[in-house]
Amino acid sequence: MKFLAVDDSSTMRKIVSLALKGAGHEVTEAEHGKDALAKLEGTSFDCIVLDINMPEMNGLEFLTARKFKPAVAKIPVIVLTTQDETSMRDQAMELGANAFLGKPFQKEDLLASVKKLLGV
């Protein structure tokens, strides 16, 4: 499966990549929401792993922008954030996120969410 890992922290991008690649997936990295939208143009992905706190375009703004792009709106989103609070979870889910994980995350939890969403 093809994943887009969106996070302004290069450490986080690398860790998410390692976890997903270890499970046999392909991963492309994006530094923020705008970068992610640019990378989603013309390339198809099976899943997006999305940070919330990012410069340029944060995760919530990305989720809002995603709604207006039918091709992107179909791709499931797993939110991965340090803001592991109920209010943030509700907000993200309301904006169309499919799963919500707090940082630091456990590889098993991420892969379990992937399995639940993609069946792999």
Added chain:
Amino acid sequence: MRLFRFLAFGAAIFAIAAMVTTLLGWSLPAMVAMGAACVSALSAGIGSTLARTPHPEEAPVVALPLAALPLAAAESPLPALEEPRSGEPLRVELPGLSDARLRIRFARAIAAGVPTMTEEAAFALIERFENMRGNTSKAAKSARDFKAALSEGQGAGHAPVAVQAERTRGVIKSQRESIAIMTDHNRKGAKDLRTMGNELESGMDLLKGIEEITERSRLIAFNMAVEAARIGEKGRGFRVIVGELRRLNDQTVDFSHKVSELLVRFRDYNDSVVARLAEETERVAKDVQGGMKAAEEAVESLIAASGTADHFARDVSALVEIIDKDLDGVLESLQFQDITRQMIEGALKTLDEAGLDVENSLSTLGLVDSGAADLARRERIRKVLLDRSRTKGEKAAIMEVKS
């Protein structure tokens, strides 16, 4: 009124200094020392510069005569400051305030360097993690292949080691049995030959009987010859018979000697064959049994080794699994780099806001802190901070602060 606000301002600076120390993880005594330094510097600065003295070039500098002013002095009645006559900002020399503002800049530089450094460290760790994971997957694969070779054999037509060893053990067992049967047969054959040797001995005894008979018939022939001679012409026919009898006797003796010689040779040959057969059978049986025993031991060791190897492969797999779990734990820990980075970014933002608050307060008061731009002051603080710094990164960040 202005003085009152000044003291409140001093307290704010103290709070900022305390925040900076907390941000940089300085110890409580260091914080207290810095706070005290801040307060005394502010008081001393205010005290020494309250008296109005005209600045050589720009706006006049005000010296505040509050050298012995305690922190609680804000509550006591204070002399009012004279408002500057012109609309220009009042230039004041407040060493504590200037020091605090400079220190904030240094603190900012030090704190700002932390995320980069932790990110570099995290990446170095991740690189090692990837190396290690590469090695553990190689080890896991080797263990799997090894285990497969033990239990499934290497490729088509190759039975697994354990099965091969088990099969060899069966072959050796049946060979051992065959050898035992063959040895038994040989022993029995040797026994039969020995019995035949005994029969030959009996044959030779029989020949001795023939010799006795010929001796007796020789005697008869002699007596017959004597009798024939006595009866004269009438005994001529007898003499012919006696001659024939003697010839027969001689031939019988000759024949019996030849048979006896033959039997002796045959018996001797039989004896040597029996001896050699027995000796060879024992030797071969001993050699074969020895070889079988060695092969059996080798097979047993092979079976034991294959069991040990199986255990070993399983242990390696288990170890690899543990290492992989630990490595996942390392990755999980490294996520704190992102968390601390965001915390530091938050602290830096607060620090910037605090700096802005100071600027705004000065501006509201119509004051200009002339000491903050003082290069000598900045270098003096830099030196103090450099002397105190404990890490290379901290030193580098301190060195990078420019005007």
